[in-house]
Amino acid sequence: MSDARQILETAPGDEADVEHEFGGGVMGYTVGLGLAALLTATAFVLPALNLVWPPSLPIALGVLAIAQMGVHVVFFLHVTTGPDNVNNVLALAFGALIVFLIIGGSVWIMHAMNANMMNPAMHM
Amino acid sequence: MSATAAAHAASHSVARMPSHTGPANKRIVTGYGFWIFLLSDFVIFASLFAAFAVLVHNTNGGPGPHELFDLKSVAVETGALLLSTYACGLASIAAHRRSAIGFYLAMLVTAIFGAVFLGLEINEFYGFIDKGAGPQRSGFLSAFFTLVGCHGLHVSLGMLWLFTMIAQVFAKGFRDDIQRRILCFSLFWHALDIIWVGIFTAVYLYGVYL
Known part of the structure:
Protein backbone atom coordinates (compact mmCIF):
# COMPACT_ATOMS: atom_id res chain seq x y z
CA MET A 1 0.00 0.00 0.00
CA VAL A 79 -14.98 15.82 12.51
CA THR A 80 -12.63 16.73 9.68
CA THR A 81 -12.80 17.47 5.97
CA GLY A 82 -10.92 14.23 5.21
CA PRO A 83 -12.32 11.77 2.64
CA ASP A 84 -13.44 9.23 5.28
CA ASN A 85 -15.31 11.96 7.16
CA VAL A 86 -17.65 12.99 4.33
CA ASN A 87 -20.48 10.89 5.81
CA ASN A 88 -19.96 12.37 9.26
CA VAL A 89 -20.02 15.94 7.91
CA LEU A 90 -23.15 15.28 5.84
CA ALA A 91 -24.90 13.72 8.84
CA LEU A 92 -23.87 16.69 10.96
CA ALA A 93 -25.23 19.12 8.36
CA PHE A 94 -28.55 17.24 8.31
CA GLY A 95 -28.67 17.14 12.12
CA ALA A 96 -27.96 20.88 12.27
CA LEU A 97 -30.80 21.50 9.79
CA ILE A 98 -33.28 19.51 11.89
CA VAL A 99 -32.15 21.21 15.12
CA PHE A 100 -32.50 24.62 13.46
CA LEU A 101 -35.98 23.76 12.12
CA ILE A 102 -37.22 22.46 15.49
CA ILE A 103 -35.90 25.33 17.63
CA GLY A 104 -36.36 28.15 15.12
CA GLY A 105 -39.75 26.89 13.96
CA SER A 106 -41.12 26.39 17.49
CA VAL A 107 -39.97 29.78 18.71
CA TRP A 108 -41.25 31.54 15.59
CA ILE A 109 -44.67 29.83 15.61
CA MET A 110 -45.26 30.27 19.36
CA HIS A 111 -44.10 33.90 19.22
CA ALA A 112 -46.50 34.65 16.36
CA MET A 113 -49.30 32.81 18.14
CA ASN A 114 -48.76 34.67 21.40
CA ALA A 115 -48.67 37.98 19.49
CA ASN A 116 -51.96 37.16 17.76
CA MET A 117 -53.64 35.96 20.96
CA MET A 118 -52.55 39.22 22.63
CA ASN A 119 -52.01 37.39 25.88
CA PRO A 120 -51.27 40.11 28.45
CA ALA A 121 -48.86 37.84 30.32
CA MET A 122 -46.56 37.59 27.30
CA HIS A 123 -44.59 40.73 26.55
CA MET A 124 -42.22 39.15 24.08
CA MET B 1 -9.10 8.63 -7.88
CA SER B 2 -10.58 5.76 -9.91
CA ALA B 3 -7.48 5.64 -12.10
CA THR B 4 -5.27 5.04 -9.03
CA ALA B 5 -7.70 2.45 -7.72
CA ALA B 6 -7.65 0.65 -11.05
CA ALA B 7 -3.87 0.71 -11.13
CA HIS B 8 -3.77 -0.75 -7.63
CA ALA B 9 -6.36 -3.39 -8.49
CA ALA B 10 -4.25 -4.42 -11.47
CA SER B 11 -1.04 -4.71 -9.47
CA HIS B 12 -2.59 -6.66 -6.58
CA SER B 13 -5.09 -9.47 -6.48
CA VAL B 14 -8.60 -8.02 -6.42
CA ALA B 15 -9.71 -10.13 -3.45
CA ARG B 16 -6.91 -8.90 -1.17
CA MET B 17 -6.99 -5.31 -2.28
CA PRO B 18 -9.67 -3.28 -0.49
CA SER B 19 -11.41 -1.22 -3.15
CA HIS B 20 -11.57 2.50 -2.46
CA THR B 21 -15.37 2.36 -2.46
CA GLY B 22 -15.51 -0.90 -0.50
CA PRO B 23 -16.35 -1.39 3.17
CA ALA B 24 -14.57 1.12 5.39
CA ASN B 25 -12.51 0.27 8.43
CA LYS B 26 -14.64 -1.04 11.32
CA ARG B 27 -13.57 1.85 13.52
CA ILE B 28 -14.85 4.35 10.94
CA VAL B 29 -18.15 2.48 10.51
CA THR B 30 -18.67 2.23 14.29
CA GLY B 31 -17.82 5.89 14.76
CA TYR B 32 -20.25 6.84 11.99
CA GLY B 33 -23.07 4.77 13.47
CA PHE B 34 -22.51 6.25 16.91
CA TRP B 35 -22.35 9.73 15.38
CA ILE B 36 -25.83 9.14 13.88
CA PHE B 37 -27.06 8.17 17.37
CA LEU B 38 -25.52 11.32 18.85
CA LEU B 39 -27.17 13.49 16.20
CA SER B 40 -30.54 11.91 17.02
CA ASP B 41 -29.81 12.75 20.66
CA PHE B 42 -29.12 16.35 19.60
CA VAL B 43 -32.55 16.39 17.92
CA ILE B 44 -34.18 15.22 21.19
CA PHE B 45 -32.37 17.99 23.04
CA ALA B 46 -33.42 20.45 20.32
CA SER B 47 -37.08 19.71 21.14
CA LEU B 48 -36.37 20.25 24.84
CA PHE B 49 -34.55 23.52 24.04
CA ALA B 50 -37.52 24.59 21.91
CA ALA B 51 -39.95 23.74 24.74
CA PHE B 52 -37.81 25.75 27.17
CA ALA B 53 -37.56 28.74 24.82
CA VAL B 54 -41.35 28.74 24.40
CA LEU B 55 -42.13 28.32 28.12
CA VAL B 56 -39.39 30.47 29.68
CA HIS B 57 -41.76 33.40 30.42
CA ASN B 58 -44.58 31.21 31.76
CA THR B 59 -43.65 31.52 35.42
CA ASN B 60 -47.26 31.55 36.70
CA GLY B 61 -46.34 34.08 39.38
CA GLY B 62 -43.53 31.83 40.64
CA PRO B 63 -39.80 32.53 40.67
CA GLY B 64 -38.19 33.27 37.30
CA PRO B 65 -34.64 32.79 36.02
CA HIS B 66 -33.40 36.01 37.67
CA GLU B 67 -34.35 34.93 41.17
CA LEU B 68 -33.24 31.30 40.83
CA PHE B 69 -30.07 30.99 38.77
CA ASP B 70 -26.67 31.32 40.43
CA LEU B 71 -24.19 32.03 37.62
CA LYS B 72 -21.14 31.40 39.82
CA SER B 73 -22.21 27.82 40.40
CA VAL B 74 -22.99 27.46 36.70
CA ALA B 75 -19.52 28.79 35.80
CA VAL B 76 -17.89 26.20 38.09
CA GLU B 77 -20.09 23.46 36.59
CA THR B 78 -19.04 24.58 33.10
CA GLY B 79 -15.36 24.54 34.02
CA ALA B 80 -15.66 21.10 35.61
CA LEU B 81 -17.36 19.63 32.54
CA LEU B 82 -14.82 21.23 30.20
CA LEU B 83 -11.89 19.81 32.18
CA SER B 84 -13.67 16.46 32.28
CA THR B 85 -13.96 16.50 28.49
CA TYR B 86 -10.27 17.39 28.21
CA ALA B 87 -9.30 14.50 30.51
CA CYS B 88 -11.51 12.21 28.43
CA GLY B 89 -9.53 13.28 25.35
CA LEU B 90 -6.29 12.45 27.17
CA ALA B 91 -7.79 9.05 28.05
CA SER B 92 -8.44 8.28 24.37
CA ILE B 93 -4.84 9.27 23.57
CA ALA B 94 -3.62 6.93 26.33
CA ALA B 95 -5.86 4.16 24.98
CA HIS B 96 -4.41 4.74 21.51
CA ARG B 97 -0.90 4.43 22.97
CA ARG B 98 -2.09 1.33 24.88
CA SER B 99 -0.95 2.85 28.16
CA ALA B 100 -3.17 1.29 30.83
CA ILE B 101 -1.91 3.50 33.69
CA GLY B 102 -2.41 6.66 31.63
CA PHE B 103 -5.88 5.49 30.63
CA TYR B 104 -6.99 4.71 34.21
CA LEU B 105 -5.61 8.01 35.50
CA ALA B 106 -7.22 10.13 32.77
CA MET B 107 -10.53 8.28 33.15
CA LEU B 108 -10.45 8.83 36.92
CA VAL B 109 -9.86 12.57 36.40
CA THR B 110 -12.75 12.54 33.91
CA ALA B 111 -14.95 10.84 36.51
CA ILE B 112 -13.93 13.23 39.30
CA PHE B 113 -14.77 16.35 37.28
CA GLY B 114 -17.96 14.66 36.07
CA ALA B 115 -18.90 13.98 39.69
CA VAL B 116 -18.18 17.62 40.64
CA PHE B 117 -20.51 18.70 37.84
CA LEU B 118 -23.25 16.29 38.90
CA GLY B 119 -22.89 17.24 42.57
CA LEU B 120 -23.31 20.95 41.81
CA GLU B 121 -26.30 20.24 39.58
CA ILE B 122 -28.02 18.03 42.15
CA ASN B 123 -27.32 20.69 44.78
CA GLU B 124 -28.90 23.32 42.51
CA PHE B 125 -31.99 21.17 41.86
CA TYR B 126 -32.33 20.42 45.56
CA GLY B 127 -32.10 24.15 46.38
CA PHE B 128 -34.83 24.97 43.84
CA ILE B 129 -37.18 22.28 45.15
CA ASP B 130 -36.45 23.44 48.71
CA LYS B 131 -37.61 26.96 47.75
CA GLY B 132 -40.84 25.51 46.38
CA ALA B 133 -39.56 25.95 42.83
CA GLY B 134 -39.91 22.32 41.78
CA PRO B 135 -40.87 21.12 38.30
CA GLN B 136 -44.60 21.30 39.13
CA ARG B 137 -44.48 25.02 40.07
CA SER B 138 -44.70 26.53 36.56
CA GLY B 139 -44.25 25.84 32.85
CA PHE B 140 -40.85 27.50 32.99
CA LEU B 141 -39.67 25.20 35.79
CA SER B 142 -41.11 22.09 34.11
CA ALA B 143 -39.18 22.92 30.94
CA PHE B 144 -36.05 23.78 32.95
CA PHE B 145 -36.02 20.54 34.94
CA THR B 146 -36.78 18.45 31.82
CA LEU B 147 -34.00 20.00 29.73
CA VAL B 148 -31.25 20.30 32.34
CA GLY B 149 -32.34 17.07 34.07
CA CYS B 150 -32.16 15.17 30.77
CA HIS B 151 -28.60 16.40 30.32
CA GLY B 152 -27.79 15.43 33.92
CA LEU B 153 -29.26 11.98 33.29
CA HIS B 154 -27.00 11.63 30.25
CA VAL B 155 -23.98 12.58 32.37
CA SER B 156 -25.00 10.04 35.06
CA LEU B 157 -25.34 7.26 32.49
CA GLY B 158 -22.04 8.38 30.98
CA MET B 159 -20.41 7.95 34.42
CA LEU B 160 -21.74 4.39 34.54
CA TRP B 161 -20.32 3.78 31.06
CA LEU B 162 -17.00 5.38 32.12
CA PHE B 163 -16.49 2.90 34.95
CA THR B 164 -17.61 0.06 32.66
CA MET B 165 -14.84 1.03 30.23
CA ILE B 166 -12.26 1.09 33.03
CA ALA B 167 -13.39 -2.39 34.07
CA GLN B 168 -13.36 -3.67 30.48
CA VAL B 169 -9.84 -2.39 29.85
CA PHE B 170 -8.78 -3.96 33.16
CA ALA B 171 -10.37 -7.32 32.29
CA LYS B 172 -9.83 -7.52 28.53
CA GLY B 173 -7.02 -5.09 27.70
CA PHE B 174 -6.86 -2.81 24.67
CA ARG B 175 -8.49 -5.19 22.18
CA ASP B 176 -9.81 -3.70 18.94
CA ASP B 177 -13.45 -3.99 20.05
CA ILE B 178 -12.64 -2.35 23.40
CA GLN B 179 -10.86 0.45 21.53
CA ARG B 180 -14.01 1.03 19.49
CA ARG B 181 -16.09 1.19 22.69
CA ILE B 182 -13.64 3.73 24.12
CA LEU B 183 -14.03 5.75 20.92
CA CYS B 184 -17.84 5.70 21.30
CA PHE B 185 -17.60 6.64 24.98
CA SER B 186 -15.34 9.61 24.23
CA LEU B 187 -17.68 10.77 21.44
CA PHE B 188 -20.60 10.55 23.91
CA TRP B 189 -18.76 12.46 26.62
CA HIS B 190 -17.62 15.22 24.22
CA ALA B 191 -21.16 15.48 22.82
CA LEU B 192 -22.53 16.06 26.34
CA ASP B 193 -20.24 19.06 26.68
CA ILE B 194 -21.53 20.46 23.37
CA ILE B 195 -25.09 20.22 24.71
CA TRP B 196 -23.98 21.90 27.93
CA VAL B 197 -22.65 24.84 25.87
CA GLY B 198 -26.20 25.24 24.56
CA ILE B 199 -27.64 24.95 28.07
CA PHE B 200 -25.38 27.47 29.82
CA THR B 201 -25.99 29.95 27.00
CA ALA B 202 -29.68 29.48 26.22
CA VAL B 203 -30.89 28.64 29.74
CA TYR B 204 -28.62 30.35 32.25
CA LEU B 205 -27.04 33.35 30.48
CA TYR B 206 -30.15 34.23 28.42
CA GLY B 207 -32.30 33.60 31.51
CA VAL B 208 -30.36 35.95 33.77
CA TYR B 209 -29.41 38.72 31.32
CA LEU B 210 -32.35 38.91 28.90
Whole structure:
Protein backbone atom coordinates (compact mmCIF):
# COMPACT_ATOMS: atom_id res chain seq x y z
CA MET A 1 0.00 0.00 0.00
CA SER A 2 1.50 3.31 -1.08
CA ASP A 3 1.94 6.18 1.34
CA ALA A 4 -0.43 8.42 -0.63
CA ARG A 5 -3.11 5.78 -0.47
CA GLN A 6 -2.62 5.24 3.24
CA ILE A 7 -2.97 8.97 3.91
CA LEU A 8 -6.11 9.03 1.76
CA GLU A 9 -7.78 6.20 3.63
CA THR A 10 -6.85 6.88 7.21
CA ALA A 11 -8.26 9.44 9.62
CA PRO A 12 -7.11 10.56 13.05
CA GLY A 13 -7.72 7.60 15.32
CA ASP A 14 -7.85 5.01 12.55
CA GLU A 15 -6.89 1.46 13.52
CA ALA A 16 -4.53 1.08 10.60
CA ASP A 17 -2.66 4.22 11.48
CA VAL A 18 -0.88 3.20 14.67
CA GLU A 19 2.20 5.36 14.25
CA HIS A 20 0.14 8.55 14.01
CA GLU A 21 -0.86 10.40 17.15
CA PHE A 22 -4.58 10.17 17.99
CA GLY A 23 -6.69 13.18 17.07
CA GLY A 24 -3.80 15.64 16.88
CA GLY A 25 -2.35 14.33 20.15
CA VAL A 26 -2.23 16.11 23.50
CA MET A 27 -1.48 19.35 21.66
CA GLY A 28 -4.74 19.14 19.68
CA TYR A 29 -6.81 18.66 22.82
CA THR A 30 -4.94 21.40 24.68
CA VAL A 31 -5.54 23.91 21.86
CA GLY A 32 -9.22 22.91 21.93
CA LEU A 33 -9.37 23.32 25.71
CA GLY A 34 -7.74 26.76 25.50
CA LEU A 35 -10.13 27.99 22.79
CA ALA A 36 -13.18 26.55 24.57
CA ALA A 37 -12.13 28.10 27.90
CA LEU A 38 -11.59 31.47 26.21
CA LEU A 39 -15.02 31.39 24.56
CA THR A 40 -16.72 30.25 27.78
CA ALA A 41 -15.02 32.94 29.85
CA THR A 42 -16.00 35.59 27.27
CA ALA A 43 -19.63 34.41 27.35
CA PHE A 44 -19.75 34.69 31.15
CA VAL A 45 -17.81 37.98 31.47
CA LEU A 46 -19.22 39.91 28.50
CA PRO A 47 -22.76 40.49 29.83
CA ALA A 48 -21.57 41.05 33.41
CA LEU A 49 -19.28 43.92 32.39
CA ASN A 50 -21.82 45.67 30.12
CA LEU A 51 -19.24 45.68 27.35
CA VAL A 52 -21.71 45.33 24.51
CA TRP A 53 -24.83 47.23 23.54
CA PRO A 54 -27.53 45.36 25.53
CA PRO A 55 -29.94 44.62 22.62
CA SER A 56 -27.12 42.87 20.75
CA LEU A 57 -26.37 40.58 23.71
CA PRO A 58 -28.44 37.57 22.56
CA ILE A 59 -26.70 37.58 19.18
CA ALA A 60 -23.26 37.97 20.80
CA LEU A 61 -23.87 35.07 23.23
CA GLY A 62 -25.35 32.94 20.45
CA VAL A 63 -22.32 33.52 18.24
CA LEU A 64 -19.97 32.63 21.12
CA ALA A 65 -21.93 29.41 21.82
CA ILE A 66 -21.96 28.31 18.18
CA ALA A 67 -18.23 29.10 17.90
CA GLN A 68 -17.54 26.97 20.97
CA MET A 69 -19.64 24.11 19.57
CA GLY A 70 -17.49 24.35 16.42
CA VAL A 71 -14.31 24.18 18.51
CA HIS A 72 -15.64 21.06 20.28
CA VAL A 73 -16.61 19.38 17.00
CA VAL A 74 -13.20 20.02 15.44
CA PHE A 75 -10.80 19.52 18.35
CA PHE A 76 -12.65 16.94 20.49
CA LEU A 77 -14.95 15.02 18.14
CA HIS A 78 -12.43 15.22 15.23
CA VAL A 79 -14.98 15.82 12.51
CA THR A 80 -12.63 16.73 9.68
CA THR A 81 -12.80 17.47 5.97
CA GLY A 82 -10.92 14.23 5.21
CA PRO A 83 -12.32 11.77 2.64
CA ASP A 84 -13.44 9.23 5.28
CA ASN A 85 -15.31 11.96 7.16
CA VAL A 86 -17.65 12.99 4.33
CA ASN A 87 -20.48 10.89 5.81
CA ASN A 88 -19.96 12.37 9.26
CA VAL A 89 -20.02 15.94 7.91
CA LEU A 90 -23.15 15.28 5.84
CA ALA A 91 -24.90 13.72 8.84
CA LEU A 92 -23.87 16.69 10.96
CA ALA A 93 -25.23 19.12 8.36
CA PHE A 94 -28.55 17.24 8.31
CA GLY A 95 -28.67 17.14 12.12
CA ALA A 96 -27.96 20.88 12.27
CA LEU A 97 -30.80 21.50 9.79
CA ILE A 98 -33.28 19.51 11.89
CA VAL A 99 -32.15 21.21 15.12
CA PHE A 100 -32.50 24.62 13.46
CA LEU A 101 -35.98 23.76 12.12
CA ILE A 102 -37.22 22.46 15.49
CA ILE A 103 -35.90 25.33 17.63
CA GLY A 104 -36.36 28.15 15.12
CA GLY A 105 -39.75 26.89 13.96
CA SER A 106 -41.12 26.39 17.49
CA VAL A 107 -39.97 29.78 18.71
CA TRP A 108 -41.25 31.54 15.59
CA ILE A 109 -44.67 29.83 15.61
CA MET A 110 -45.26 30.27 19.36
CA HIS A 111 -44.10 33.90 19.22
CA ALA A 112 -46.50 34.65 16.36
CA MET A 113 -49.30 32.81 18.14
CA ASN A 114 -48.76 34.67 21.40
CA ALA A 115 -48.67 37.98 19.49
CA ASN A 116 -51.96 37.16 17.76
CA MET A 117 -53.64 35.96 20.96
CA MET A 118 -52.55 39.22 22.63
CA ASN A 119 -52.01 37.39 25.88
CA PRO A 120 -51.27 40.11 28.45
CA ALA A 121 -48.86 37.84 30.32
CA MET A 122 -46.56 37.59 27.30
CA HIS A 123 -44.59 40.73 26.55
CA MET A 124 -42.22 39.15 24.08
CA MET B 1 -9.10 8.63 -7.88
CA SER B 2 -10.58 5.76 -9.91
CA ALA B 3 -7.48 5.64 -12.10
CA THR B 4 -5.27 5.04 -9.03
CA ALA B 5 -7.70 2.45 -7.72
CA ALA B 6 -7.65 0.65 -11.05
CA ALA B 7 -3.87 0.71 -11.13
CA HIS B 8 -3.77 -0.75 -7.63
CA ALA B 9 -6.36 -3.39 -8.49
CA ALA B 10 -4.25 -4.42 -11.47
CA SER B 11 -1.04 -4.71 -9.47
CA HIS B 12 -2.59 -6.66 -6.58
CA SER B 13 -5.09 -9.47 -6.48
CA VAL B 14 -8.60 -8.02 -6.42
CA ALA B 15 -9.71 -10.13 -3.45
CA ARG B 16 -6.91 -8.90 -1.17
CA MET B 17 -6.99 -5.31 -2.28
CA PRO B 18 -9.67 -3.28 -0.49
CA SER B 19 -11.41 -1.22 -3.15
CA HIS B 20 -11.57 2.50 -2.46
CA THR B 21 -15.37 2.36 -2.46
CA GLY B 22 -15.51 -0.90 -0.50
CA PRO B 23 -16.35 -1.39 3.17
CA ALA B 24 -14.57 1.12 5.39
CA ASN B 25 -12.51 0.27 8.43
CA LYS B 26 -14.64 -1.04 11.32
CA ARG B 27 -13.57 1.85 13.52
CA ILE B 28 -14.85 4.35 10.94
CA VAL B 29 -18.15 2.48 10.51
CA THR B 30 -18.67 2.23 14.29
CA GLY B 31 -17.82 5.89 14.76
CA TYR B 32 -20.25 6.84 11.99
CA GLY B 33 -23.07 4.77 13.47
CA PHE B 34 -22.51 6.25 16.91
CA TRP B 35 -22.35 9.73 15.38
CA ILE B 36 -25.83 9.14 13.88
CA PHE B 37 -27.06 8.17 17.37
CA LEU B 38 -25.52 11.32 18.85
CA LEU B 39 -27.17 13.49 16.20
CA SER B 40 -30.54 11.91 17.02
CA ASP B 41 -29.81 12.75 20.66
CA PHE B 42 -29.12 16.35 19.60
CA VAL B 43 -32.55 16.39 17.92
CA ILE B 44 -34.18 15.22 21.19
CA PHE B 45 -32.37 17.99 23.04
CA ALA B 46 -33.42 20.45 20.32
CA SER B 47 -37.08 19.71 21.14
CA LEU B 48 -36.37 20.25 24.84
CA PHE B 49 -34.55 23.52 24.04
CA ALA B 50 -37.52 24.59 21.91
CA ALA B 51 -39.95 23.74 24.74
CA PHE B 52 -37.81 25.75 27.17
CA ALA B 53 -37.56 28.74 24.82
CA VAL B 54 -41.35 28.74 24.40
CA LEU B 55 -42.13 28.32 28.12
CA VAL B 56 -39.39 30.47 29.68
CA HIS B 57 -41.76 33.40 30.42
CA ASN B 58 -44.58 31.21 31.76
CA THR B 59 -43.65 31.52 35.42
CA ASN B 60 -47.26 31.55 36.70
CA GLY B 61 -46.34 34.08 39.38
CA GLY B 62 -43.53 31.83 40.64
CA PRO B 63 -39.80 32.53 40.67
CA GLY B 64 -38.19 33.27 37.30
CA PRO B 65 -34.64 32.79 36.02
CA HIS B 66 -33.40 36.01 37.67
CA GLU B 67 -34.35 34.93 41.17
CA LEU B 68 -33.24 31.30 40.83
CA PHE B 69 -30.07 30.99 38.77
CA ASP B 70 -26.67 31.32 40.43
CA LEU B 71 -24.19 32.03 37.62
CA LYS B 72 -21.14 31.40 39.82
CA SER B 73 -22.21 27.82 40.40
CA VAL B 74 -22.99 27.46 36.70
CA ALA B 75 -19.52 28.79 35.80
CA VAL B 76 -17.89 26.20 38.09
CA GLU B 77 -20.09 23.46 36.59
CA THR B 78 -19.04 24.58 33.10
CA GLY B 79 -15.36 24.54 34.02
CA ALA B 80 -15.66 21.10 35.61
CA LEU B 81 -17.36 19.63 32.54
CA LEU B 82 -14.82 21.23 30.20
CA LEU B 83 -11.89 19.81 32.18
CA SER B 84 -13.67 16.46 32.28
CA THR B 85 -13.96 16.50 28.49
CA TYR B 86 -10.27 17.39 28.21
CA ALA B 87 -9.30 14.50 30.51
CA CYS B 88 -11.51 12.21 28.43
CA GLY B 89 -9.53 13.28 25.35
CA LEU B 90 -6.29 12.45 27.17
CA ALA B 91 -7.79 9.05 28.05
CA SER B 92 -8.44 8.28 24.37
CA ILE B 93 -4.84 9.27 23.57
CA ALA B 94 -3.62 6.93 26.33
CA ALA B 95 -5.86 4.16 24.98
CA HIS B 96 -4.41 4.74 21.51
CA ARG B 97 -0.90 4.43 22.97
CA ARG B 98 -2.09 1.33 24.88
CA SER B 99 -0.95 2.85 28.16
CA ALA B 100 -3.17 1.29 30.83
CA ILE B 101 -1.91 3.50 33.69
CA GLY B 102 -2.41 6.66 31.63
CA PHE B 103 -5.88 5.49 30.63
CA TYR B 104 -6.99 4.71 34.21
CA LEU B 105 -5.61 8.01 35.50
CA ALA B 106 -7.22 10.13 32.77
CA MET B 107 -10.53 8.28 33.15
CA LEU B 108 -10.45 8.83 36.92
CA VAL B 109 -9.86 12.57 36.40
CA THR B 110 -12.75 12.54 33.91
CA ALA B 111 -14.95 10.84 36.51
CA ILE B 112 -13.93 13.23 39.30
CA PHE B 113 -14.77 16.35 37.28
CA GLY B 114 -17.96 14.66 36.07
CA ALA B 115 -18.90 13.98 39.69
CA VAL B 116 -18.18 17.62 40.64
CA PHE B 117 -20.51 18.70 37.84
CA LEU B 118 -23.25 16.29 38.90
CA GLY B 119 -22.89 17.24 42.57
CA LEU B 120 -23.31 20.95 41.81
CA GLU B 121 -26.30 20.24 39.58
CA ILE B 122 -28.02 18.03 42.15
CA ASN B 123 -27.32 20.69 44.78
CA GLU B 124 -28.90 23.32 42.51
CA PHE B 125 -31.99 21.17 41.86
CA TYR B 126 -32.33 20.42 45.56
CA GLY B 127 -32.10 24.15 46.38
CA PHE B 128 -34.83 24.97 43.84
CA ILE B 129 -37.18 22.28 45.15
CA ASP B 130 -36.45 23.44 48.71
CA LYS B 131 -37.61 26.96 47.75
CA GLY B 132 -40.84 25.51 46.38
CA ALA B 133 -39.56 25.95 42.83
CA GLY B 134 -39.91 22.32 41.78
CA PRO B 135 -40.87 21.12 38.30
CA GLN B 136 -44.60 21.30 39.13
CA ARG B 137 -44.48 25.02 40.07
CA SER B 138 -44.70 26.53 36.56
CA GLY B 139 -44.25 25.84 32.85
CA PHE B 140 -40.85 27.50 32.99
CA LEU B 141 -39.67 25.20 35.79
CA SER B 142 -41.11 22.09 34.11
CA ALA B 143 -39.18 22.92 30.94
CA PHE B 144 -36.05 23.78 32.95
CA PHE B 145 -36.02 20.54 34.94
CA THR B 146 -36.78 18.45 31.82
CA LEU B 147 -34.00 20.00 29.73
CA VAL B 148 -31.25 20.30 32.34
CA GLY B 149 -32.34 17.07 34.07
CA CYS B 150 -32.16 15.17 30.77
CA HIS B 151 -28.60 16.40 30.32
CA GLY B 152 -27.79 15.43 33.92
CA LEU B 153 -29.26 11.98 33.29
CA HIS B 154 -27.00 11.63 30.25
CA VAL B 155 -23.98 12.58 32.37
CA SER B 156 -25.00 10.04 35.06
CA LEU B 157 -25.34 7.26 32.49
CA GLY B 158 -22.04 8.38 30.98
CA MET B 159 -20.41 7.95 34.42
CA LEU B 160 -21.74 4.39 34.54
CA TRP B 161 -20.32 3.78 31.06
CA LEU B 162 -17.00 5.38 32.12
CA PHE B 163 -16.49 2.90 34.95
CA THR B 164 -17.61 0.06 32.66
CA MET B 165 -14.84 1.03 30.23
CA ILE B 166 -12.26 1.09 33.03
CA ALA B 167 -13.39 -2.39 34.07
CA GLN B 168 -13.36 -3.67 30.48
CA VAL B 169 -9.84 -2.39 29.85
CA PHE B 170 -8.78 -3.96 33.16
CA ALA B 171 -10.37 -7.32 32.29
CA LYS B 172 -9.83 -7.52 28.53
CA GLY B 173 -7.02 -5.09 27.70
CA PHE B 174 -6.86 -2.81 24.67
CA ARG B 175 -8.49 -5.19 22.18
CA ASP B 176 -9.81 -3.70 18.94
CA ASP B 177 -13.45 -3.99 20.05
CA ILE B 178 -12.64 -2.35 23.40
CA GLN B 179 -10.86 0.45 21.53
CA ARG B 180 -14.01 1.03 19.49
CA ARG B 181 -16.09 1.19 22.69
CA ILE B 182 -13.64 3.73 24.12
CA LEU B 183 -14.03 5.75 20.92
CA CYS B 184 -17.84 5.70 21.30
CA PHE B 185 -17.60 6.64 24.98
CA SER B 186 -15.34 9.61 24.23
CA LEU B 187 -17.68 10.77 21.44
CA PHE B 188 -20.60 10.55 23.91
CA TRP B 189 -18.76 12.46 26.62
CA HIS B 190 -17.62 15.22 24.22
CA ALA B 191 -21.16 15.48 22.82
CA LEU B 192 -22.53 16.06 26.34
CA ASP B 193 -20.24 19.06 26.68
CA ILE B 194 -21.53 20.46 23.37
CA ILE B 195 -25.09 20.22 24.71
CA TRP B 196 -23.98 21.90 27.93
CA VAL B 197 -22.65 24.84 25.87
CA GLY B 198 -26.20 25.24 24.56
CA ILE B 199 -27.64 24.95 28.07
CA PHE B 200 -25.38 27.47 29.82
CA THR B 201 -25.99 29.95 27.00
CA ALA B 202 -29.68 29.48 26.22
CA VAL B 203 -30.89 28.64 29.74
CA TYR B 204 -28.62 30.35 32.25
CA LEU B 205 -27.04 33.35 30.48
CA TYR B 206 -30.15 34.23 28.42
CA GLY B 207 -32.30 33.60 31.51
CA VAL B 208 -30.36 35.95 33.77
CA TYR B 209 -29.41 38.72 31.32
CA LEU B 210 -32.35 38.91 28.90
